[in-house]
Amino acid sequence: MTKLLVKNGFVFDPFNNIEGDKKDILIDEGKVIDKFVSGKDIKEIDAKGKTVIPAAVEIHAHVASQQLNWVRLLGSANHNFQNLWNGLTLNAIAKDYVSNGYTFILEANVFPSLTKQTIFDLKRLPVLDKAFLLNTSNLWALELEFQKKMVEEGAVFLSNLLEKVKGFGLKVYNPFEAEDWNWKVIRKNLTEKGRLFNFTPMDVYEKLPIFVEHLGLPHSIHAHVEGYETQYSKENLLATLNKVRSLGLKPNPKSDFGIKRSQIFHLAHGSSYNIDGDNSELIKFYNENQDFDMDLGFIGFNALNPLITSDRHLINKLINSADTYKLIRSSVESEGDSFATLRKFSKKKKDDCEMWANAIDLALNITPWQLQFSINYPNYADIINLPEIASWLISNKAREQFMNDMEASFLKDNSLISNSKVLTFNDFIILTRSSPAKSLGIGSIKGNLGLGADGDLNILNLNLNDTDISKNYKDFKSALGNIEYVIKAGEVIKDHEKINLNSSGKIFWASGKPEKEDIKSILTKKEAFYQKYNSNFYNSYNTDINKEILRKIV
Numbered sequence: 001m002t003k004l005l006v007k008n009g010f011v012f013d014p015f016n017n018i019e020g021d022k023k024d025i026l027i028d029e030g031k032v033i034d035k036f037v038s039g040k041d042i043k044e045i046d047a048k049g050k051t052v053i054p055a056a057v058e059i060h061a062h063v064a065s066q067q068l069n070w071v072r073l074l075g076s077a078n079h080n081f082q083n084l085w086n087g088l089t090l091n092a093i094a095k096d097y098v099s100n101g102y103t104f105i106l107e108a109n110v111f112p113s114l115t116k117q118t119i120f121d122l123k124r125l126p127v128l129d130k131a132f133l134l135n136t137s138n139l140w141a142l143e144l145e146f147q148k149k150m151v152e153e154g155a156v157f158l159s160n161l162l163e164k165v166k167g168f169g170l171k172v173y174n175p176f177e178a179e180d181w182n183w184k185v186i187r188k189n190l191t192e193k194g195r196l197f198n199f200t201p202m203d204v205y206e207k208l209p210i211f212v213e214h215l216g217l218p219h220s221i222h223a224h225v226e227g228y229e230t231q232y233s234k235e236n237l238l239a240t241l242n243k244v245r246s247l248g249l250k251p252n253p254k255s256d257f258g259i260k261r262s263q264i265f266h267l268a269h270g271s272s273y274n275i276d277g278d279n280s281e282l283i284k285f286y287n288e289n290q291d292f293d294m295d296l297g298f299i300g301f302n303a304l305n306p307l308i309t310s311d312r313h314l315i316n317k318l319i320n321s322a323d324t325y326k327l328i329r330s331s332v333e334s335e336g337d338s339f340a341t342l343r344k345f346s347k348k349k350k351d352d353c354e355m356w357a358n359a360i361d362l363a364l365n366i367t368p369w370q371l372q373f374s375i376n377y378p379n380y381a382d383i384i385n386l387p388e389i390a391s392w393l394i395s396n397k398a399r400e401q402f403m404n405d406m407e408a409s410f411l412k413d414n415s416l417i418s419n420s421k422v423l424t425f426n427d428f429i430i431l432t433r434s435s436p437a438k439s440l441g442i443g444s445i446k447g448n449l450g451l452g453a454d455g456d457l458n459i460l461n462l463n464l465n466d467t468d469i470s471k472n473y474k475d476f477k478s479a480l481g482n483i484e485y486v487i488k489a490g491e492v493i494k495d496h497e498k499i500n501l502n503s504s505g506k507i508f509w510a511s512g513k514p515e516k517e518d519i520k521s522i523l524t525k526k527e528a529f530y531q532k533y534n535s536n537f538y539n540s541y542n543t544d545i546n547k548e549i550l551r552k553i554v
Contacts (some may be wrong), residue, residue, distance in 0.1 A: 001044050002026045003036055004509035009047030009459065011425055013449040014434040015259060019426050020464060025052060027185045027455030030489035034451055045485060049463045052446045053429050055103040055456035055486065057435035060268050061377040062308040063093050064121035064132065065106045066114050070328040070340035071306040080304040081342065085378065088306065094126045095499055100386045100480070101432075101458040103488045103505075104446050107132035108222065108311065109173060111335040112139070112541055115165035116244060118147075119507070119543055126501040127493055129551070131168035131508040133222050134161065135310070137175040137204055138336040141529050146207050152516040155214040157526050160519075163447045163511040164541040166550065169219040169440075170212055174226040175204035177312050177337060186312055190226070190236055203228070203285040205240050209249060209264055214491075216254025216511025218441025218553045220263050220293075221312065227313040228272040229355070237273040241265070241285055241292065253512045255554040259443035262291060266439060269297025269376045275351050277414055279358055289430075293439050295361055295374035296431075297346055298389045299356040300381025307343045307379050315339050318496035333535060345380075353403075353410040355380075355409065363393055364421040368430040372439055372450045387480035393423045393431075399431060422470050442508070442553065459485040506551040513554065 004027040011023040012245040026033050036042060062068060072088055075081030086092035097105060105125075110118045110132050122130050136142065136158060145154030158170065176194045177186065187194070190202040209221040225240050227233040249264045274282060286292055309315065318341065319327060330337065345352045363371060373389075375381035381389065393399035396419070403411070411417060423431075437447025445454045462479035469476040486494035493500050516522070530538040 002490055003041055004308045004455065005042050005044045005488065006047055006052055006457065006459065006487070007044060009050055009052035010144045010464065011046070011052045011449065013428050014143045014430045015443060015448045018449070025449055025457060026232060027487070027490035028261035030455050031111065032449055032451055032453045040428060045459065047459050050484070051460040051461065051462045051479075053458050054433040054449050055458055055488065056101040056432045057265060057436040057440070057447050058097065058102055058105040058374070058377070059372045059439060060108045060374040061105055062108060062379065063105060063377070064118045064125065064130070065110055065308065066117050066353045067308040067338050067340040068280055071308060071342070072488040074326055074328065074340065074342055075306065076257065078304070081306075084302060084304055084382070085306065088378065090121060090125045091501060094501055096129055096383050098127055098486055098494055098499055099483070100383050101486055102128065102383070103456040103486070106130070106168070109135050109171050109224070110167070111135050111332045111338075112161060112165060113332050113335055113536065114480055115167065115541070116543060119166065119545060120369070122507050123504070123545070123549065125505070127488065127503055129508060133169050133171040134165060135171040135173050135336060136161070136165035136208070137172045137451055138334065140533065141526055143197060146203050146275055147197070147341045149207065151214050152514070153522050154211045155512070156514045156516050156519050156522045158211055158224050159215055159511045159514045160523055161541065162509070164543060166507060166509040166543050166545060168509050168526065168553070169217050169222060170208055170487060171224070172205055173209045173224040174336070175201040177226060179394050186316075190239055202239070202243055206243055206247065210247065212532040213249050213252040213264065215514055216252050216554060217512045218253050218255050218510050219439065220251070220261060220266050222266045222268060224268045224311070225273065228269070228311055229275060229351070230313045230317050231275070232313055233273040233275070233355070238281060245289060253441050253554070255441055257441065259438060259448070261439055261441045263293040263370075263439060265292045267292070267294035267375060269380065270294040270362050271297040271299065271355045274288055274298055274358055275354055276479075277354040277357060278363075279361050286370055290370065293370045293372065293435070294362070295372040295436070296359040297374055297376045297380055298359045299352065300385035300389065301345050301347060301356070302382055302385070303344065305343050305345065307339075307341050308466060309339050309379070310337045312337060318343065343353040347406045350407045354414065357410075357414050358400045359417040360392055360399065361416055361419070363423065363431070364419060368423070368427045369435050369438070371409055372436040373432040387477040390428055390480055391477050393428060394425065395470045396420050396422055397405060397471070425464055425469060455487060455490040457487045458483050459476065504549060507549055508543070508551050508553055510553040
């Protein structure tokens with residue numbers, strides 16, 4: 001690997017309390033170091049008058065799943081889809097993410113039976129390091145563990161499952177809602193027992209965080225609370241948050257990294273739960289509970305968005321609306337629902353405007369270390385919208401200009417209209433780099449320019465000593481939209497307009513450390529369960545993958 005010296009730049013590195021200091025960054029063998037052993041073969045980039053920041057980290061996206069193939073099929077004859085999303089090919093996704101400063105991406109929802117498709121896609125997604133979350137909310141094989149709080153047994157099974165499929169963490173998402181396929185009735189709330197099971201969805205939201213902390217996974221439980229974007233979501237969200245808080249859990253990551261997560265619960269796309277526009281209870285909860293965090297889910301108002309979801313409440317809402325697109329739906333045996341369609345957000349729809357404002361409202365009123373930038377890609381926005389979205393956070397003038405043609409009653413009632421708060425540039429770096437890396441449990445190697453971190457960074461043509469970004473937000477947008485250099489592990493993958501997609505990133509995975517001696521007997525029982533009740537054997541989950549592209553975290 002090339003030795004790289006990035007010199008004379010103004011460095012922002014929140015993990016190391018560096019905020020605009022003029023500093024050199026040295027990279028050797030892909031890692032940040034304090035000095036070179038020799039002065040030979042050093043490539044130099046002079047960042048004088050420019051800003052150097054860690055590369056961005058994506059904490060919630062949908063980029064490697066069966067549903068993405070469905071979206072490609074649905075959009076194959078749609079002119080807007082082809083023009084705006086470039087077919088959602090893996091190369092197009094990687095190019096857009098790299099262009100916007102990213103070197104790591106997380107696929108946020110995969111059922112166990114579909115992990116081979118995800119691994120197939122991740123291996124072919126160029127340049128970026130990546131990982132995926134395993135959705136285990138609906139596994140019938142965990143029935144006793146969910147019902148009887150068999151923590152050690154559940155943790156052993158989930159650890160082994162993560163090892164088989166090379167997953168990074170666990171997702172909780174609409175537990176056992178797939179029963180609708182049998183009875184055509186969706187339960188009314190999270191405390192209503194299923195037709196087949198002697199426990200409730202809330203039991204699953206309760207048990208999975210316990211399993212995660214018992215295993216010591218790098219990332220906490222990652223939660224989608226059902227009914228998002230509908231009238232059910234607010235009540236479900238607050239009930240879930242309060243239930244998890246009542247457990248008294250403490251973060252227990254077991255990696256060897258010095259920087260560890262501090263949350264026990266991660267909420268996905270926080271913008272989507274209060275469609276009435278009132279985030280006061282959610283903001284109050286987060287400000288009082290520092291061991292909860294969330295990604296924000298910004299809306300970009302693209303001409304067309306793909307939609308990849310497993311939430312039946314949202315699908316029912318959309319198919320009963322005036323603007324409908326073709327829908328592909330399926331249920332994976334004993335694992336959950338899948339839906340794929342297209343949609344369009346509109347500034348003339350009040351609910352869409354409220355969601356747009358929710359993400360900004362949350363960002364302005366909760367500490368950035370509890371928040372992470374996300375767009376629920378590709379559901380809510382395109383990653384190429386990032387510079388404009390960022391401008392709404394650092395400049396109320398940019399916000400006002402964007403929202404002046406929104407739906408009339410929204411403009412009359414929403415509190416964001418009179419909110420003059422803005423984020424600092426350092427806050428923005430925390431949201432997009434440091435905080436997502438910390439939440440994922442990889443803060444020692446990503447989102448960080450400290451010694452031993454991966455040599456991943458961006459160089460922006462922006463001098464904050466000369467630019468007030470809240471007033472000159474267009475200069476800020478321009479710098480973010482035209483990142484001069486993106487460096488990954490010391491290698492230049494973006495040099496102005498030239499992007500190099502000819503390398504492969506690593507697949508991060510983790511299985512944790514179960515605290516149970518009699519592991520074999522537990523797994524033998526699970527194998528027998530699959531053989532008796534499922535159409536696939538448990539060992540069919542085994543993934544054959546070259547170890548050289550894997551990177552185990554814990």
